[in-house]
Amino acid sequence: MAMGKVFRFVLVSSIAMLLGGAATALPAAGDADRDRQVFVDAMAPHGAARPVVAVLALNEGTEMTDLLLPTAVLRRADVADVVVVAPRAGEVALYPALRVRGAISFEDFARRYPAGASHVVVPAMVDDDDPAVTGWLRQQAASGARVIGVCSGVRVVGRAGLLDGRRFSGHWYDRRTLLERHRGAVHVPDRRYVVDGPVATTTGITASVPAMLALVEALGGPARAAALAGELGVSDWGPSHDSAAFGLDTPRAFHYLVNKAAFWRGETLQVDVADGADEVALALVADAWVRTGHVSLVAVSDAAAVTLRSGLVLASSPPVAGRSRVPRETALPPVRQLDRALCEIGERHGDARRDWVMQEMEYPMPEGGLCGR
Known part of the structure; x- marks a missing residue:
């Protein structure tokens, strides 16, 4: 898609977010x-x-x-x-x-x-x-x-x-x-x-x-x-x-605009995919990592494309040596993989950035918290 169109979408969404919390x-x-x-x-x-x-x-x-x-x-x-x-x-x-x-x-x-x-x-x-x-x-x-x-x-x-x-x-x-x-x-x-x-x-x-x-x-x-x-x-x-848990106060607004203004990404992560991959976990985890504002993400495999469990075909690229991979615990159920990704994000980028990702995804804090705390 055209980058100009994406940037305009992001800018309009940013303004809407800043106004939306006051309604x-x-x-x-x-x-x-x-x-x-x-x-x-x-x-x-x-x-x-x-x-x-x-x-x-x-x-x-x-x-x-x-x-x-x-x-x-x-x-x-x-x-x-x-x-x-x-x-x-x-x-x-x-x-x-x-x-x-x-x-x-x-x-x-x-x-x-x-x-x-x-x-x-x-x-x-x-x-x-x-x-x-x-x-x-x-x-x-x-x-x-x-x-x-x-x-x-x-x-x-x-x-x-x-x-x-x-x-x-x-x-x-x-x-x-x-x-x-x-x-x-x-x-x-x-x-x-x-x-x-x-x-x-x-x-x-x-x-x-x-x-x-x-x-x-x-x-x-x-x-x-x-x-x-x-x-x-x-x-x-x-x-x-709990709708009251979601909205923009001043610190959140600042984090949001900084994230969206940084349409460049500091790091590209690769996520390994294969035929039959579970797209529920893939989507939730990928969404969370990219919404940190710090990374872009590329699906990688030895093939040019893989067929997901649903039958949709996902475009992929060859792995790049030395490039970091998205941490994943595929033995966990999909939503628990999202919880694990949020823990990793908090450890890597801080709790404030993790909490912002949860705001964007409108994901309630699980009972008992994340990461056992």
Whole structure:
């Protein structure tokens, strides 16, 4: 993708973040168990046909975890046909790192699935108002698809005209922008995911974990969701969230702007990949390291590309001798690998930088803390 476009995206996001923390949110209604059941009921299949879940992408830039995690979890669950769909077939550039192939075009999707999608998952994108993307999303919603905006993908959902008058969640830095853009929209705090009619929304990047498990529960039942939760290393996929823990005070704002202004990276790390690699752990760990602001990241293997566990093809490069590798403990479940990466980040770059990464990913501190402390 063009570096100028990425820089403009980063600058606009920076300004939005600085403003977003000041917005006032209305209190959430009801308890978390009820809200989870409301989500499950709203996302349940219509009719006997096998559901079709489209994970929407913009070829020029789609958030890495927002795309890879839903695709991987839903394909692993085997409760729906899951396709990545973009304006053009082929490669999707991911940010803050990596590139994958395997998207089908809107035209190919229409030929394969003339009835349209039952659900559309919308990740964050470098352009939240691409006409082809928003037009296709609007068309799918009009045909009856349920829509799930993940993280700043909620901005794309809004641009498609699907947020006006609705209760919503979203990454904390988008709050003010969304309230200003969408007449009658109401932000709901303290919920990792919220549903209002056929439109669901989530908080920041890591909210894709509980939201996709809740979608698996809706499509395949609680036992299937519980089995996948165990694989991922989480015990609960309810919507409870402490919104007050996330936002920009002055020190955080300073760290954020310094990180984003440093579009150069002080170090390039390589992450080893192979056929069958678990993209959930890969995405979470890679996202965390690059968001330190200190590193860029390259996937390496002896082949030019590897096929991930989900079937998506990840572009890779030959390893470079002497270049540091991303520390990984692949024996751990994926979310626990994220915890380990955050510990490594804290040891290498300090707790303040680690905490900032958790802010960007909107990742709550695990019970008992990180690293056994």
